[in-house]
Amino acid sequence: MITISKILTEMKDVCTNVKEKEYRQLVDLFKKDIRFFFTGEGRSGLIAKVIAMRLMHSGKTVFVLGETTTPAIKERDVLIVLSGSGRTANTLNVLEGASKVGSQIFMITTNTEVLAQYNGLIIPAATKYRLPNEPETIQPLGNQFDQAAHIILDAAIIDSLDSLQTNDTLKNKHSNLE
Template identity: 25%
Template sequence: MKTYYENSQAVVAELGQLLGKVSEEQQQEYAQALLQAEQVFFVGVGRVRLALEAAVKRLTHLGIHCHMVGDLNEPPITDKDLLVVGSGSGESLFPLGIAKKAKTFDARIVHLTSNPESSIAQLADVIVRFESPSKSSQAFTSIQPMTTVFEQGLLVFHDVLALQLMEEKGMTFEQLKANHANLE
């Protein structure tokens, strides 16, 4: 039986492997799409949705107008907007249906996935590939169950991306803090 320390080191190594293989070009395309969009909508299911909710919170602090698909205050999407679809397999029914619907409004689509050949990828304008296990492929054998490393990767990836976007926007930590919720 492995110790907590051994497992934590293995998980950190897996995340390092995952994040280290994200294409700089794909990441840059995504960053520019976020900055150019009037509004950014995010969709994912399960733990992917949770990771994307954290991204929405942080990107909102950066002054990017973000929404989760399905939230009560979700406005309509337009051709000036971006839909970010998180799905490791790229075949999850709800995100696929939302991507198809967004295309009817001429919104741009970014797909965060481990399967760049997926049905959702076929609709995407930008694909960011995470080499990780998914329902459709095994990029490597993870010590973690199912698609955990993909979900963790989405969370950490967006935190790293936020640092880059802060720099590109010339924002300080104080400016970021000024956009933080204050009813806490």
């Protein structure tokens, strides 16, 4: 139980140190009636899929890059990228492609240099690189970033819901072929 308590303390520290302005930008983005495209590599990619599913439950049009049914991204669309380092090779290629068509890009990362180029949200978490500015963690690799991204993005979706969206309305959009 000590490990669980330590992880929860880490999550509270990381999640409560996200900048309010960046968080509000994400909430406002989730309120828009646009198409959302999600991407990330490894565990960050899995978190991107989790958040894409939850945003779909809220009634948004959502796609995950790499799926066979994902259409072309267009200028009015938004690409949400989860990347702890902000410099994964495939992620950089995707960012370049989305930029070429003029899509809006919103980065979720620990890398402040990336946000000089793109709109987004910094999660002040540890990555697998253990850079000097990253917080201490008992967790391996990028666990701290991925867990925080899940919590923060889920919270942003909750904050984006209008009062008519209840558990039942979201449940009605949940898969019924299970």
